[in-house]
Amino acid sequence: MREAIVEAAFQLFLARGFEQTTIDDIVARAGVGRRSFFRHFPSKEAVVFPDHDRCLADMTRFLAADDDGHPVERVCEAARLVLRMYAENPEFSVQRYRLTRKVPGLRTHELAVVWRYERTLAQYLRTRFAGRPGGSLRADVIAAAVVAAHNNALRSWLRSGGDDDATAAMDEAMAYVRESFGDPGPPADVVVVVARRGAPMWRVVQEVEAAARGDSPT
């Protein structure tokens, strides 16, 4: 029923345009009643984004499931759930992208959809950063960065017509977020020593030796 409504709606949106299609047109084509339509969707705009409620619920569950690990890593993984939802259905996603770019009302609706993900990520991070100074600031900024990076990867994939490798773009986007917010991934084979200018050289050498020894696996 739900799928039939979405399918009928998209056929009409693509053939006639979004604005020119009424809810009555959609229900007539889908062979359902108006009441059924409104049981599934609060508005005509909502039909364009039928899968986000489920995806948001998946994200919420994913974040609630485990509070171990690095929080930045965790929100990057959560954002992958959204990309996966798009990538599972390339043809539909690309059609929707083209439609959304043409209709300002749908762009606004999409901003509200995106905002719910961002808020969900920020709330998770706020809990993880609770008690840290500037925790709510960090949470909001990192959540926004993750969403923007995800959207950048998603858009480049959508612009390719769904042909490019969505996962590769997403890997690059999430790597940039991790790099910016202090989860550098596996440690590199280097030693970083910060020395005060003017410190005697014997002390610097001592510190370099200590750092190299301390971090060395041998």
Next chain:
Amino acid sequence: MREAIVEAAFQLFLARGFEQTTIDDIVARAGVGRRSFFRHFPSKEAVVFPDHDRCLADMTRFLAADDDGHPVERVCEAARLVLRMYAENPEFSVQRYRLTRKVPGLRTHELAVVWRYERTLAQYLRTRFAGRPGGSLRADVIAAAVVAAHNNALRSWLRSGGDDDATAAMDEAMAYVRESFGDPGPPADVVVVVARRGAPMWRVVQEVEAAARGDSPT
């Protein structure tokens, strides 16, 4: 005229609620015609955000004026224009904040308003990062981070009823953005040397000495 419409609208929104106020109510109270209303505002929602068009124009001009300096620093400065607009008129800003939190339609409208700033910052950064690998990704992520940090500072000020120091919160927010995206501000009095593990100590010492000499103002 414009101010009279905004003032009449806010009196009614606060007294009766946003949803319960019609455009006819507003124009009657302001003593103007419907046509005058629509010359200034495309919708009832737009009256709630009367100052953002001007502020966005200011931001666009500010960013176009100068392409020197560090791009991250520049977008942080641009975001301050928005905070300043709010802080110039604390009573109105706090009233609007309370109204916007109560009316979902206004929240969605506000998202669209915020999005215009984010896009403006991202477009500026994209130009500055043109030709760099991952430039569009960096631009989108940094723009989103600046906007989120600004909003965090703004919200904490609005929640204080406009009593807190808006500038102090904004300084902290922008410092976090700069720190995350590689514009560390004025150099500290330290030398950072990255040495490959296993490098002979004489080479490390040489590099520490060179770095200390090279950066030293004497």
